[in-house]
Structures are given as C-alpha cells and as structure tokens.
Amino acid sequence: MAKVEKIANDVAAAQGCVLYDIEFVGLGKGRTLRLFIDREEEGAISIEDCTNVSRGLSEILDADEEMIPGGEYNLEVSTPGLDRHLKKPWHFKKAIGKKVYIKTTKSLESMGVEDKKWKSAKTVEEVLESADEQGVRFVVKDVEIKIPYAMIDRAKLVFEYTKGQKK
Template identity: 30%
Template structure:
C-alpha cells in the first residue's frame, strides 16, 4: 500500500482559491484503466457510510471514474468539510477496504467533498439541494435543459421554479415567456443528468414571465459618468 499526498484547489469561505493537502490512498502509483468488476458502488457505500459517520462525516456518493474510486463526503450538519476530516476518512476507509477485501486489482482511492457544483443522482441528493439552483437535462423526447431553483423534492420527482428552459437535441429551441417563472415537476425517471450551479455575487432580479438574458460584463476601464473622447 502506498500513501501519498496530492495538492488540490480548495475554495475558502472568505473568498478566493487556495491550496491544501488532500491525502489519497492507493494500492499502486499506476491506476487500473477501468473499475474492478468485483466492487459495485452500492457495496462500497455500505462499507463507507459507517466509516464516515465514525469520523464525523456524512457520505454523499461513491463513484467509479475509470480506475479511481471517488468517495464524496460532507460535514454532518451540511456545509463545507475540513481537510483534516477528509484526511481521517481517507485513512480509515483505506484500512477498511483492505480489511474487507472487496476490490480486486489496482485502484486509486480519492476522498473529497462534493464541491459547490455537485452532481445529483439520488432522491436524497435532490432533497439536500432544495433552495439551490440546478441544471437538469431530461431524457424523454423532446429533451429539455431546465435551469431553476429546486422548491421541493419527494421520492417520485422534483419541483423546479423555471428560470431558463430550452428543448431539442442541442437545446437551441427556447421556451415561451409563459414558461419562465412557472413551477415544473420533473419525475426522477425523466432526469438524465442534474447538477447544482453556483453564481458568484447577487443574482439579478427578474419579474415573473420575463425572459432570461445573458449577463453582460462592462468594460473595467469605463466609469459612470465618464464620456469617451
């Protein structure tokens, strides 16, 4: 077993980006090219969940990304999770996986937080994102791209206040003004992909029924009241 430290970018609550150490446990410096077939994410989640609870974390998701086993965890009460807690989880989980011997072959264990913009896969993910902005892509024809705020989530689907919506394979056909601001219920069976989005600074206020327009950035060299010569 080889244990190493990698550096990664981490956003601080005070603003800006900084660097911190994240411990990553791995069985070899060269990762396997694909996920070992013997270990299903749900099986690993059953093992990782109690370990996360023991170190004061909440397991968010377990994913295979090629030969990398990605374990995402958050703080118990929600919000940002500290680097120290992620390090404890990485060490404890690495030992637990070795003891259980549920994964055959080489793999990389990566333990991190879901991030400000995170993927939503399960009903509990959507329930935890109530009040947040999301982008949802539907699977049924015509496929739609929906941007809005999650208002409610239940075992069958999610309710979203629509801010932007488009349809078609490439998402070029825009919805009518009457759909903007409306509450749309999307069944989980119709969701192909979903993730939260994070906007820096205050969001512009729009009247119900108005279209969403792209944000424009002013020239930083210009000042109010200054006339060009």
Template identity: 40%
Template sequence: MSSVIETVTEMVQPILDEKNFELVDMEFVKEGKSWYLRVFIDKEGGIDIEECAYVSELLSEKLDSCDPDPIPQAYFLEVSSPGAERPLKKESDYERALGEYIHLSLYQAIDGEKQYEGVLEALTPETLTLKYRVKTRVKELTIERKNIAKARLAIQF
C-alpha cells in the first residue's frame, strides 16, 4: 500500500504547491468491502470545502488518466481537512503544536499509562515534554519521541 501513497503523493503535491496547500496526511485503507484513498490537506487559516473539492477534482483527473492505473481496485477518493484533532507527523507539526493541548499514544507504558493528554511544553529532537493534569495536580512528563506511536492535537474538555 505504501507504493500507492508514494505514487499519489507525487501526483497531488504539484496541485497543492500551486495553491500553497499542505499535505498533512494520506491513507489508503479497506473498510468493510470498500477501499478509501483519503487525502488530508490544510493551509494557513484553514482549508474550506471548495478548496477540498478543487484538489479532489484535479487529483481525480490525474489518477484517471494514468496508464497503468496506480490503484487497480475500485476505491473512494476523499479529500478533506485534518480537522480539529490534526495528526502530528512532521517536525513542523510538532513545532506548530508547542503550547497546544495534544493527545499521545505510546508504544510502551510510562507509569502504567500508554495514553496521555496535556500541553506540549517543550520539544527536542529526542524528547518532548508534556504538562498534564492528574485530578487537581499538574505534572510534567518528558517522553522519548521514539516511544510515541501516534500524536495529534486534542480538544480539551
């Protein structure tokens, strides 16, 4: 499946560059009996539905004109915003999230927990520091970045 992602990334990047849009993430997944190619895009100030439709239309035309077809099976193309809980994948995502409330899923538990939510306080190439609450107390935890399975912005309730 990574070859599909690589091929589609090469196709969509010029479309995004032309409009100063950012490719946030992409996935090619099977859900039930159907395949989905999901492309998540953004820009400074947020992306709107017309911009998603524009990218979808141009990408769809490019995909349809390829021979051989990079995705031989039937699939649904979805182009959308990453939403309020945007994933943190690239270094620039983490840098932009400094001071923001985030959710982390870890490969190995720390203090018996594999999931944390809190404010991203500091960032180094090897670690990040999270300020989080346990009931009424505020704690700080430094986590090795290689232990982070998934990271995303989170909505604080």
C-alpha cells in the first residue's frame, strides 16, 4: 500500500493537489481504494481535479496489475469534506483557529490537565490554538489543554454554519 500511496501522492502533486488521505476498504469485488485530495494552501478542489487525479492514477494502476493484489477494486477520488478527519500533524496545523473535535484514548487528567471541569473528560470540541509535531493545544477559559498525537483516538474538523454564508 505504501507504493500506491507514493504514486497517488505524485499524481495528486502533478495536478496541483496534495494527497490528504488514502484508505482501502471492503472485501472481494466490493473493495474500494479511496483517495482524498486537497490544496496545500487555501482553495477549493474541483470535480475536474478529482477526475484528473482519478484518470492519472487509474492509468498507472491498470498498467501494473500486481500493484493492487486480488484483482478488482473501485477507485474513488474526492475531497476530505467540511468535517474532515484529522490524522497527520499537517492536518492539525491546517486546522489552527478552527473548531476541532478530539476523542482521546485516556482522560485529560493523564495528560496533565488539573482543572476539575476537564480532568475526567475524554473529548474536546473547541477552537484549536496550536499544533506542532508532538501534539495539539487548546486554551479554554484560561485552561491549557495539551494532547499528544499518540493519545488521540479520533479527530475531525467541526463544520460551523455561520449567518450570512451562502446556502
């Protein structure tokens, strides 16, 4: 799968996109290779971007049937969406200043949080203050919450509808 990911990364880059995530799901003829592409900087991914990445990757994968063992599969290329999952440090860095939902593997107390409101919590849904190579940081009413990536079970961006947005 690492070889497919590298090729997908190269194909996305050739189209001016970045490979956000890749997953291979399902069994038998129902297997699906999913690619999620994004822009490195702000900007929207178009249907044309998805089509171009799909075509480019299909040509390479179809030329080498050994690349994906087991034969048939479906290829899907899309954006990560408004409520995108956050997995890699650069995903979190791109989400700084936005509301993020994080579910941790242990209570926040095990990460040094002493505030009684937060110490038994295993979820945080707040604006992300910062992110680096070790983890993320929130500041909620003067309470600092630092969560290392190793303690994050799941994380996603929280889409917030604000008045005045186009429908």
